[in-house]
Amino acid sequence: MSVLWIFIAVLGLSLVGFFAGRTRAIASGGGDIRVLHSLPKHYGAFVSTAALLPAVIVLALWSVLSPAMINSSVASLLPTSETSADLALNDVKRIANGLDQAVAQGRISKDASYNFEGTPEEIAKQLGAVGIALGSAPDTATMDAAESYRAKAEKSRFWRGVAVLAASVFALLLALRVTDKEFRARNTVERVVKGLLILSASIAVFTTIGIVASMLFESRNFFAQYPALQFFFGTNWAPNFRGGSDLGILPLLWGTLYISFIALIFAVPIGLFAAIYMSEYAGPKLRAVAKPMIEVLAGIPTIVYGLFALVTVGPLLRDYFAQPLGFGESASSVMTAGIVMGIMLIPFVSSLSDDILNAVPQTMRDASLGLGATQSETIKQVVLPAALPGIVGAVLLAASRAIGETMIVVMGAGAAAKLSLNPFEAMTTVTVKIVSQLTGDTDFASPETLVAFALGLTLFAFTLCLNVLALYIVRKYREQYE
Amino acid sequence: MKDIQLENRAVTDEKTKIAANNVNVYYGDTRAIKDVNIDIKSRTVTAFIGPSGCGKSTFLRCLNRMNDTIDSCRVEGRILLDNEDIYDTKVDPVQLRAKVGMVFQKPNPFPKSIYDNVAYGPRIHGLASKKADLDGIVEDSLRKAALWDEVKDRLQAPGTGLSGGQQQRLCIARAIATSPEVLLMDEPCSALDPIATAQVEELIDGLRTNFSVVIVTHSMQQAARVSQQTAFFHLGNLVELGDTDHVFTNPTDPRTESYITGRIG
Ligand SMILES: Nc1ncnc2c1ncn2[C@@H]1O[C@H](COP(=O)(O)OP(=O)(O)O)[C@@H](O)[C@H]1O
Ligand SMILES: [Mg+2]
Numbered sequence: 001m002s003v004l005w006i007f008i009a010v011l012g013l014s015l016v017g018f019f020a021g022r023t024r025a026i027a028s029g030g031g032d033i034r035v036l037h038s039l040p041k042h043y044g045a046f047v048s049t050a051a052l053l054p055a056v057i058v059l060a061l062w063s064v065l066s067p068a069m070i071n072s073s074v075a076s077l078l079p080t081s082e083t084s085a086d087l088a089l090n091d092v093k094r095i096a097n098g099l100d101q102a103v104a105q106g107r108i109s110k111d112a113s114y115n116f117e118g119t120p121e122e123i124a125k126q127l128g129a130v131g132i133a134l135g136s137a138p139d140t141a142t143m144d145a146a147e148s149y150r151a152k153a154e155k156s157r158f159w160r161g162v163a164v165l166a167a168s169v170f171a172l173l174l175a176l177r178v179t180d181k182e183f184r185a186r187n188t189v190e191r192v193v194k195g196l197l198i199l200s201a202s203i204a205v206f207t208t209i210g211i212v213a214s215m216l217f218e219s220r221n222f223f224a225q226y227p228a229l230q231f232f233f234g235t236n237w238a239p240n241f242r243g244g245s246d247l248g249i250l251p252l253l254w255g256t257l258y259i260s261f262i263a264l265i266f267a268v269p270i271g272l273f274a275a276i277y278m279s280e281y282a283g284p285k286l287r288a289v290a291k292p293m294i295e296v297l298a299g300i301p302t303i304v305y306g307l308f309a310l311v312t313v314g315p316l317l318r319d320y321f322a323q324p325l326g327f328g329e330s331a332s333s334v335m336t337a338g339i340v341m342g343i344m345l346i347p348f349v350s351s352l353s354d355d356i357l358n359a360v361p362q363t364m365r366d367a368s369l370g371l372g373a374t375q376s377e378t379i380k381q382v383v384l385p386a387a388l389p390g391i392v393g394a395v396l397l398a399a400s401r402a403i404g405e406t407m408i409v410v411m412g413a414g415a416a417a418k419l420s421l422n423p424f425e426a427m428t429t430v431t432v433k434i435v436s437q438l439t440g441d442t443d444f445a446s447p448e449t450l451v452a453f454a455l456g457l458t459l460f461a462f463t464l465c466l467n468v469l470a471l472y473i474v475r476k477y478r479e480q481y482e
Numbered sequence: 483m484k485d486i487q488l489e490n491r492a493v494t495d496e497k498t499k500i501a502a503n504n505v506n507v508y509y510g511d512t513r514a515i516k517d518v519n520i521d522i523k524s525r526t527v528t529a530f531i532g533p534s535g536c537g538k539s540t541f542l543r544c545l546n547r548m549n550d551t552i553d554s555c556r557v558e559g560r561i562l563l564d565n566e567d568i569y570d571t572k573v574d575p576v577q578l579r580a581k582v583g584m585v586f587q588k589p590n591p592f593p594k595s596i597y598d599n600v601a602y603g604p605r606i607h608g609l610a611s612k613k614a615d616l617d618g619i620v621e622d623s624l625r626k627a628a629l630w631d632e633v634k635d636r637l638q639a640p641g642t643g644l645s646g647g648q649q650q651r652l653c654i655a656r657a658i659a660t661s662p663e664v665l666l667m668d669e670p671c672s673a674l675d676p677i678a679t680a681q682v683e684e685l686i687d688g689l690r691t692n693f694s695v696v697i698v699t700h701s702m703q704q705a706a707r708v709s710q711q712t713a714f715f716h717l718g719n720l721v722e723l724g725d726t727d728h729v730f731t732n733p734t735d736p737r738t739e740s741y742i743t744g745r746i747g
Contacts, residue, residue: 284553363586364592366548366551366586367590369551370584370586371580371603371656371660372576372577372578372580372581372606372607372660373606374576382592386592
């Protein structure tokens with residue numbers, strides 16, 4: 001029974017359970033739903049969840065545990081040494097899968113698939129004929145293991161269906177048994193909903209932990225091969241895949257911060273002023289048109305901004321600023337990437353600030369206007385100070401986006417790591433280097449590749465601090481008016 | 483209305499501070515104020531009473547053009563402050579509001595220090611050139627608002643940290659710091675407990691020596707306690723205007739009588 005069919009069957013059971021639960025509950029109240037503890041639909045939902053949930057849990061457990069068990073029992077059939085055990089097992093699985101597919105496509109009969117006889121070469125040829133390409137001819141042990149693997153897997157699939165359906169039916173009947181007018185179905189359903197929500201929340205948390213853990217693990221490998229001090233304080237970035245690289249993070253960090261700084265210099269005032277105009281001056285009609293238009297900017301993929309940097313802003317800056325003023329010849333520059341990234345951040349800053357400005361109570365404005373302050377005085381002296389913590393939070397969030405941005409940097413600022421003050425020079429950032437260290441032919445044991453994880457971890461720590469700070473400030477600000 | 487205790491007070495014979503002629507106010511197409519004519523005297527407390535939704539706040543907000551901040555609101559008719567039309571194009575609403583201060587229903591101190599709250603108006607209008615002058619204005623306003631003794635040791639503490647009643651008195655201090663000529667109060671006690679209410683009422687009575695006060699209230703007892711003139715609004719109409727004693731003891735209009743005896747409202 002395939003997973004899909006199991007699922008359909010369980011869903012069907014759960015649907016049946018819904019109506020059965022409802023009907024039984026109504027019947028137990030003698031047809032009068034007012035004597036029931038909960039609404040009929042709650043009883044239905046309760047029975048239906050009972051049919052669904054245990055079945056899903058059994059299915060999940062089975063899918064995790066059974067392959068592991070089959071693997072270990074099949075591996076014990078193989079006479080190979082420790083190191084190549086994985087490879088041998090992979091071969092077994094490929095043969096097994098190939099045979100399954102061949103049977104499914106009708107190329108060979110099921111019986112024939114279990115009785116491949118002959119010398120290794122013959123077997124390899126036969127397998128090749130049904131579409132299984134093998135590196136080397138399989139020996140008999142491998143073939144036996146493959147056979148055993150297939151047999152076990154098939155058995156496992158069969159029992160999986162049985163177990164899941166049994167769980168579903170059993171739980172359904174149990175739920176129906178407890179369903180009567182006294183039963184607190186509503187509370188139970190409530191608990192299940194709460195459990196699901198907790199599950200979703202914990203998935204988010206655990207993935208974060210998982211990401212950090214994997215980064216930590218790989219970074220540790222890196223620091224085992226490359227001195228941490230040289231990584232964090234080295235001023236030269238010159239990876240060399242033949243060894244002897246300089247992997248100092250400082251030029252990359254400098255590029256990251258420089259570009260982000262220019263982006264923020266550009267985005268914060270414009271975004272903030274746009275937000276002030278939108279929330280304080282613009283009439284409702286204008287706001288209805290202009291606000292979505294600004295937010296459209298936020299929907300543009302960053303690669304498109306990157307193209308804009310590459311073909312428009314970069315050459316423009318070079319031809320009209322950098323060359324005439326003698327700052328450099330490069331179209332890729334910190335300035336190009338910074339400005340384009342700034343444009344990308346404008347809607348981000350403005351829509352966050354707009355929300356924050358709107359959260360300043362109207363009574364504050366009334367109080368100030370009622371004292372004879374003009375609108376701009378009111379904004380400057382009352383609205384902005386009240387909103388300042390929130391705006392700082394918005395800026396920090398924008399900063400952490402700028403720090404994590406990659407595409408615009410590659411296309412706008414280039415990929416050359418450099419420590420320079422000249423904003424018209426090409427530089428690059430941490431994110432760009434992470435990509436370039438991991439693409440192409442890479443050897444996951446060399447420090448040149450592993451450095452990507454250390455870079456990622458550093459970046460993550462950086463933006464995490466910024467985000468925590470931003471959230472802290474935003475939260476503090478919220479309390480002010482509650 | 484026997485339970486409302488009316489003091490015998492001198493009926494004011496002050497001159498007219500604000501005169502409204504045929505004022506109509508519209509929110510979009512709905513007419514919220516209908517042909518209101520009223521004279522508000524200087525150095526007098528005038529109370530606006532009436533069932534809720536009858537337009538008291540709307541009319542009050544016309545007197546310092548706070549309605550300008552509401553897009554859909556339109557005011558017709560003439561409102562004269564010292565014989566000058568406040569809706570005339572050459573009148574700057576900003577300057578008008580410095581002369582006609584306002585205290586709102588909910589205490590709304592700025593999230594600044596107590597001192598900065600009170601100093602806000604004087605700073606905006608450049609009323610004090612020296613720090614000492616500003617200190618003087620702040621102290622004076624807080625004293626007039628009967629708050630000085632409670633806050634004199636913590637002027638730099640945030641105004642939002644005060645109790646509700648103190649916050650409202652702070653807002654009154656803030657409003658009188660700009661030395662307005664008229665003080666508009668929109669249900670200033672509705673968010674306060676009885677003790678704070680009593681303090682604010684006492685304060686309002688004291689303010690009469692310097693300002694012309696217009697207070698909106700839903701409490702007839704309060705109107706009777708603090709005002710010399712009472713205006714009764716009903717469904718956007720000004721139904722009755724007269725000396726407070728008179729309105730409460732001898733109303734001329736049957737609607738007023740129904741309202742103060744509790745039959746409508
Ligand atoms: N901003 C507004 N927009 C539209 N209608 C309003 C607005 N403010 C008040 N109104 C309407 O004007 C009428 C008078 O309201 P208001 O002056 O607040 O009454 P009161 O203060 O006497 O309770 C009410 O019918 C109210 O619904
Ligand atoms: Mg009102």
